Amino acid sequence: MNLTREDAKSIIDRVLKLSKADDASVSIEQNREANLRYAHNEVSTSGDTSDAVLTVRSSFGKRSGSASANQFDDATLERVVRRAEETARFAPEDPEAMPLLGAQEYVTRQAYDEATANAAPDFRASIAANAIAVAKKGKLEAAGFITNAGTTRALGNSKGLFAWDRTTLATFSNTVRTADGTGSGWAGTNVDRIGDLRPAELVQTAAEKAVRSVNAKTLQPGTYTVILEPAAVADMLLYLSFAADARAADEGRSFFARKGGGTKIGEKVVSDKVSIWTDPADSRALGSIYANEGLPTRRMPLFENGVLKSLTYSRYWAQKMDAQPTPTPTNLIMKGGTGSLPDLIRDTRDGVLVTRLWYIRFLNPQAILLTGLTRDGVFKIERGRIRNAVKNFRFNDSPVSVFANVDAMSREMRTRGSEAEDFAIVCPAVRTKFTFSSLSDAV
Amino acid sequence: MADRELLMRALDTAKKKGASYADIRINRYLRQGINTREKRVTNITNAESFGFGVRVLVDGTWGFAASRLVEPAEIDRITGVAVGIARANRRAQTKPVELAPVKAYKDTWQTPTSKDPFKVPLERKIDLLLAINAAALKVKGAAFCNSSMSFVKEEKQFASTEGSEIEQTIIRQNPSFTVTAVDRAAGKFKTRNSLAEPIGTGYEWIESYDWMGEAEKAAEQAVMKLTAKSVEPGAYDLILAPSNLWLTIHESVGHPTELDRAMGYEANYAGTSFLTIDKLGKFKFGADIVNFFADRTQPLGLATCGYDDDGVPTHQWDIVRQGVFVDYQTTREQAAWIGQNASHGCSYAQSWGSVPFQRMPNLSLKPGAQKLTLAELIADTRRGLLGEGRSSYSIDQQRYNFQFSAQLFWEIKDGKIAGLVEDAAYQAITPQFWNACDRICSEGYALGGSFFDGKGEPGQANAVSHGCAPARFRNINIINTARQA
Numbered sequence: 071m072n073l074t075r076e077d078a079k080s081i082i083d084r085v086l087k088l089s090k091a092d093d094a095s096v097s098i099e100q101n102r103e104a105n106l107r108y109a110h111n112e113v114s115t116s117g118d119t120s121d122a123v124l125t126v127r128s129s130f131g132k133r134s135g136s137a138s139a140n141q142f143d144d145a146t147l148e149r150v151v152r153r154a155e156e157t158a159r160f161a162p163e164d165p166e167a168m169p170l171l172g173a174q175e176y177v178t179r180q181a182y183d184e185a186t187a188n189a190a191p192d193f194r195a196s197i198a199a200n201a202i203a204v205a206k207k208g209k210l211e212a213a214g215f216i217t218n219a220g221t222t223r224a225l226g227n228s229k230g231l232f233a234w235d236r237t238t239l240a241t242f243s244n245t246v247r248t249a250d251g252t253g254s255g256w257a258g259t260n261v262d263r264i265g266d267l268r269p270a271e272l273v274q275t276a277a278e279k280a281v282r283s284v285n286a287k288t289l290q291p292g293t294y295t296v297i298l299e300p301a302a303v304a305d306m307l308l309y310l311s312f313a314a315d316a317r318a319a320d321e322g323r324s325f326f327a328r329k330g331g332g333t334k335i336g337e338k339v340v341s342d343k344v345s346i347w348t349d350p351a352d353s354r355a356l357g358s359i360y361a362n363e364g365l366p367t368r369r370m371p372l373f374e375n376g377v378l379k380s381l382t383y384s385r386y387w388a389q390k391m392d393a394q395p396t397p398t399p400t401n402l403i404m405k406g407g408t409g410s411l412p413d414l415i416r417d418t419r420d421g422v423l424v425t426r427l428w429y430i431r432f433l434n435p436q437a438i439l440l441t442g443l444t445r446d447g448v449f450k451i452e453r454g455r456i457r458n459a460v461k462n463f464r465f466n467d468s469p470v471s472v473f474a475n476v477d478a479m480s481r482e483m484r485t486r487g488s489e490a491e492d493f494a495i496v497c498p499a500v501r502t503k504f505t506f507s508s509l510s511d512a513v
Numbered sequence: 514m515a516d517r518e519l520l521m522r523a524l525d526t527a528k529k530k531g532a533s534y535a536d537i538r539i540n541r542y543l544r545q546g547i548n549t550r551e552k553r554v555t556n557i558t559n560a561e562s563f564g565f566g567v568r569v570l571v572d573g574t575w576g577f578a579a580s581r582l583v584e585p586a587e588i589d590r591i592t593g594v595a596v597g598i599a600r601a602n603r604r605a606q607t608k609p610v611e612l613a614p615v616k617a618y619k620d621t622w623q624t625p626t627s628k629d630p631f632k633v634p635l636e637r638k639i640d641l642l643l644a645i646n647a648a649a650l651k652v653k654g655a656a657f658c659n660s661s662m663s664f665v666k667e668e669k670q671f672a673s674t675e676g677s678e679i680e681q682t683i684i685r686q687n688p689s690f691t692v693t694a695v696d697r698a699a700g701k702f703k704t705r706n707s708l709a710e711p712i713g714t715g716y717e718w719i720e721s722y723d724w725m726g727e728a729e730k731a732a733e734q735a736v737m738k739l740t741a742k743s744v745e746p747g748a749y750d751l752i753l754a755p756s757n758l759w760l761t762i763h764e765s766v767g768h769p770t771e772l773d774r775a776m777g778y779e780a781n782y783a784g785t786s787f788l789t790i791d792k793l794g795k796f797k798f799g800a801d802i803v804n805f806f807a808d809r810t811q812p813l814g815l816a817t818c819g820y821d822d823d824g825v826p827t828h829q830w831d832i833v834r835q836g837v838f839v840d841y842q843t844t845r846e847q848a849a850w851i852g853q854n855a856s857h858g859c860s861y862a863q864s865w866g867s868v869p870f871q872r873m874p875n876l877s878l879k880p881g882a883q884k885l886t887l888a889e890l891i892a893d894t895r896r897g898l899l900g901e902g903r904s905s906y907s908i909d910q911q912r913y914n915f916q917f918s919a920q921l922f923w924e925i926k927d928g929k930i931a932g933l934v935e936d937a938a939y940q941a942i943t944p945q946f947w948n949a950c951d952r953i954c955s956e957g958y959a960l961g962g963s964f965f966d967g968k969g970e971p972g973q974a975n976a977v978s979h980g981c982a983p984a985r986f987r988n989i990n991i992i993n994t995a996r997q998a
Contacts, residue, residue: 106602107970109778113602115969117577118594119866121564137559140581150561157557160635162643164553191601199605213780215970245781251789254780321657322695323702331697428784431907433918433938433994436702441916441938441994443909445784464907464914464940466994491972507992508940512787512911 072187073100073122075234078224081124081142086228088151091128091158093170095227095363098124102187102220106194109213111202116194128154132167135160166386170229174366176359179351186238186264187220194218197242197269204273205246210280212273214244218264225364233360239492240264245446246276247513248284253459254513255279256426256446258301260486260494262356279425279447286459288509289450295421296504297414297451298472300480302427304487304495305442306469307346307402309430313438314372316381320391325438325470326381334378340473342376348399355484355494361397370396373473406482406498414480414499416454421501423449423456427465428488438468443510445488462513463506475503519588520672523567526592528674532569532599534612535592536673538822539565539583540865543631543666549642550659551650557635564865567592571599573609579866613848613856615825617676622819624684625812626715630664633716638662641724642690648725649692652732654739656702660690662719663964665976677824685815685976687711687964688719690728694735703738703935705731706920708756708902710961713815713978734921737933744922744937744993750897751939751989752890757900757919758878759961759979765943766798766805767873767979769912770832771968772841776850782970784910787943788838790851798838799947804879805833807842809858814875815962815976816861822869825858832876836948844871863973870969877960877980881953887983890952897925898937898991903961905938905994916940918994936995946986954982 073081082096100122107114125138128151135157137150194216205212218240226232243258257275261267298306319326319333326334349369350357361367363385371379380396388395407414415423430442443464450457479498486495520537527535541563548556565588566579576599578591642660649658667683688709695702707727712718753761768774769786777785788796809816809827820826823845831839841851844860861872891899902920909915918938924931941949962978 103971105971106598107781108605109780110776112608113574113605114778115575115577115868115870116598116602117566117579117868118598119566119579121562121579121581121866123560123562125560135557135559139561139563141563153559157559157635160639161554161557162552162639164555166553191598195601195605198602202605211777211780213777215781217971243781247777247780247785251785256781322697322700323657323693327700329700428910429907431905433905434936436700439994441905441907443907443914445910462909464909464916466992508914508916510909510914511942512784512909512913 072220073098073222078222078234079226079232082224082226085126085147085151086226088148089128089228091130091155093129093228095127095170095225096124097225098122098223100222103217104189104194105215105217106198107215108198108202111205111212113198124150126150126154128158130158132163132165133161134158134164134167168385170227171231171364172229173231174233174364176233176366177351177368179356181262181356182220182236183238183263186218186240189218189264200270201244201273204277208277209249210277211247211249212244214242217241225360231364233364235359237356238262240267241491242267242269242272244273244276246280248280252513253280253284254446255283258486259484260492261484283447283459286461289460291463291506291508293503293505295418295501297418297421297423297499297501299411299425299499300483300485300497301487302424303497303500304485305427305430305489306472307404307495307497308487308490308493309438309440310469311399311402314381316383317387319381325436326378333381335381337378338376339378340373340376340470341476343476343479344373344376344473345405346373347371347403348401349403350400352401352403355401355403355496357401357494361400365395365397367397367400401494404482404497407479409480411480411499414478414501415451415456417478418451418501419453421451422460423451426488430489433466438470439466440468441466462510464508464510465505466507467505472502472504476500477502519583519585520670522585523588523592524672524674526589527567527569527596530593530596532571532596534570534674535567536671536824537565537567538865539670541668542864544664545631546661546663547638547642548661549646551646551657552643554639562864566865567595568868569595569599570610571596572603574599574603574606575610576602577868610846611849612845613854615675615823615845615856618820618824618826619678620819621680623682624713626684626717628716630684630686630716631666645690645724645728648728649732652729652736654694654736655692655732656695657693658690662686662688671824673824675824679820679824681819683818684715685711685713686719692732692735694739696739701739703735705735705738706902707731711815711964711976712813712960713817714813738935741933741935743995744934744991746991746993748988749991750894751986752894752897752899752983754899754901754983755957755959755961755981756902758981758984760903760906761917762876762878762979762981763963764906764908765912765915765946767876769943770841771871771873772843772847772850773871775841779968783968787911787913792838793851794839796838797836797948798833798944799836800950801836802881802953803833803836803947803950805876806831806879807857807874807876809874811875811978813960814978816873816875816978821858821860822862823856823860825856827858830857842871842874847871861975863975867973872968872975873966873977875978878953878984880958880982881955883955885952885954886956887954890954890983890985891925891930892928894925894985895927899923899925913942915943936993937991938994940990940992946989949986949988950984951987952985954984956982958982
């Protein structure tokens with residue numbers, strides 16, 4: 071059962087009526103996700119789970135507390151409200167507490183697709199069966215994951231704010247390995263409408279990469295001209311955006327802190343070829359129409375021609391610094407070039423092609439220096455052609471350096487990173503300088 | 514606890530619809546989180562989640578469905594959905610799932626504790642966190658201190674068509690803090706996280722810990738890190754304290770000995786394992802003194818419970834014996850894959866809405882047999898580093914190449930601690946690293962652990978502990994991670 075706008079409003083109003091606090095806000099997230107996993111050329115686990123979580127945040131002056139539950143009967147709602155209020159009474163005054171937002175205007179766009187929300191088990195099973203058949207035919211081993219989900223979110227408060235958003239998401243990713251384990255290829259994406267999913271193409275790409283990645287040669291670690299495919303660029307974008315908090319910059323604990331105080335907003339920090347923004351209504355990768363506390367999301371430039379245009383300001387920090395509050399991005403779009411990935415490879419005299427990155431962690435947050443590994447297909451490019459597979463690497467590098475050294479890009483496309491499978495990203499493949507620090511025998 | 518009739522209703526419905534095996538879990542989860550920074554509380558959350566999941570085997574194929582509405586009609590509907598999924602998936606399955614035998618158990622189990630953290634007043638927890646922040650910020654140069662506590666209580670009911678009916682109450686807690694020292698003029702900052710570990714027991718453990726002492730020491734060390742010299746890269750003898758070594762055990766021993774990874778079942782996400790089944794019983798994983806055991810009965814362990822989510826009683830077994838890799842972590846479904854006729858009890862689902870699968874048990878390094886303290890080990894080391902506390906960590910998808918850092922690296926010169934160094938990380942290949950282990954202390958055994966070990970698709974979190982005493986590794990490659998972007 072999907073919560074309509076009216077259902078959500080009625081539950082939120084019921085909870086607000088129970089409230090004895092000075093102020094209260096109520097959020098609901100209802101989700102149904104169905105999924106199927108396959109591996110070792112067999113289906114493994116699968117499921118279909120429905121849940122709905124209601125969270126109450128109550129405030130007495132500058133004291134606040136929250137509580138949540140996933141049952142909507144009167145007794146539970148009453149208990150959750152009282153628990154939030156009790157927590158708020160115990161909480162010390164928060165000098166940074168902000169008054170609730172009143173009614174807001176939100177972007178409108180169609181983000182719910184019935185076919186995506188309700189795809190049947192047969193739909194998922196047929197993707198798995200086809201992928202396994204392709205793998206068996208090529209004497210390969212297939213593993214993959216298919217999901218389809220529908221999510222309704224609503225937020226209301228005692229100051230008259232009400233936001234409601236309904237979205238769908240389907241994902242498919244697959245890894246194909248050679249039977250002897252010496253080759254591995256991957257392809258995957260997430261989409262807002264299941265009709266946009268092209269599972270057969272993704273299976274083909276992963277299978278071709280698996281076959282091509284055997285007999286990998288050793289290339290010495292070092293700094294190379296590297297083409298990062300969109301999935302790898304997506305992770306670099308994510309880590310760059312994680313670091314883009316205004317307060318951390320103002321407090322001197324961020325790459326975006328200016329020496330001597332303040333932030334780097336207005337400074338050129340990456341290549342002038344690089345423009346990155348967020349836009350909840352971009353039909354190629356829809357984002358949520360509201361973020362924390364019901365703040366409306368809008369199209370917002372993050373980097374324009376290499377210049378840092380904005381950082382994320384909480385409402386408190388924005389007020390303190392006399393800036394506009396800016397929500398955490400709910401999608402990321404990076405402008406690309408005009409050609410395809412094969413065009414970019416053809417245009418590269420000597421370089422390394424990286425399919426995707428894995429297990430990425432901060433080494434030095436101040437420089438946004440990351441470590442991680444390449445995975446599922448690394449290839450040497452010579453005179454515009456893929457020459458041979460090379461062994462995987464560990465890298466120690468930074469998205470700042472990656473985007474500062476961009477010299478060419480493919481067209482942008484919908485993709486996903488390794489570190490946030492469901493986050494909507496549109497970006498190109500980029501050619502840049504990249505530092506591999508050690509070899510990995512892992513395939 | 515929910516009505517027994519509801520449990521039986523799901524099992525009967527599943528059987529009527531053609532399931533050869535079914536289980537149902539009706540679970541309630543309570544979670545509390547408190548976050549503070551400096552003098553204020555930044556967030557308090559209280560969450561409860563209740564629901565059920567039904568798992569069925571139809572003609573040897575799994576189906577699973579779950580809902581938050583624990584009522585008869587929904588149990589019928591969801592059981593039907595699970596059976597429908599199993600039937601749809603049969604077309605993509607050639608080898609039917611076979612479950613290792615297990616006895617029927619009617620039992621209850623709960624985490625041994627004298628103080629349920631959910632009964633401790635919120636005020637007392639907040640006071641402690643703010644006192645930690647204050648103690649840290651008294652130290653000159655300490656600019657920020659964040660602290661937090663989180664608590665989990667799982668109330669689980671399990672019933673299966675094998676005849677088991679098991680009730681368990683499991684409690685875990687995760688207290689932590691981070692001190693930041695900032696040098697604004699130089700545009701530099703350093704952090705030091707607390708060395709306290711998450712643990713599978715009640716609030717009495719938090720009350721017995723010396724928080725004020727550690728907060729002050731952490732703040733002093735965060736300030737020291739601002740001016741510590743940058744490490745000279747090269748080969749060092751590396752001594753790792755339990756507060757750091759547990760995570761290396763988790764990543765380089767825990768994950769590669771998961772049987773589903775070794776067989777390719779995690780190939781599309783977490784990855785596979787270099788410990789393939791042809792290496793079982795033969796592969797020299799580490800030096801002769803290296804012994805690892807798995808144990809979901811270990812006191813205070815985060816993965817400790819009475820029965821796993823297949824209804825299998827928990828126990829202890831060897832993973833690496835005298836350096837040789839001898840066994841995997843398994844569930845009922847997996848035991849037969851390596852010719853075993855019983856499960857090691859490693860099935861776990863993070864919630865009622867998640868499907869159970871193989872998760873890591875507590876997995877620990879046995880202390881050394883000969884008497885040895887950390888002080889004696891340091892005195893015995895000419896050119897080395899001592900690592901304390903977990904920090905940046907990254908390891909490849911087959912668990913070969915890893916790179917770990919630490920909260921603190923102390924330089925050892927001629928048997929003495931010579932001061933802090935910064936920017937160090939140890940980078941190694943798993944079997945080379947464990948074969949380079951030449952001393953394991955007999956004293957100083959301690960548990961470390963993670964609340965959020967991720968695996969599977971959709972991703973699920975598992976809480977797990979790892980015990981060890983300080984150990985030394987010879988000639989380990991230390992890199993310098995400081996490089997301006």
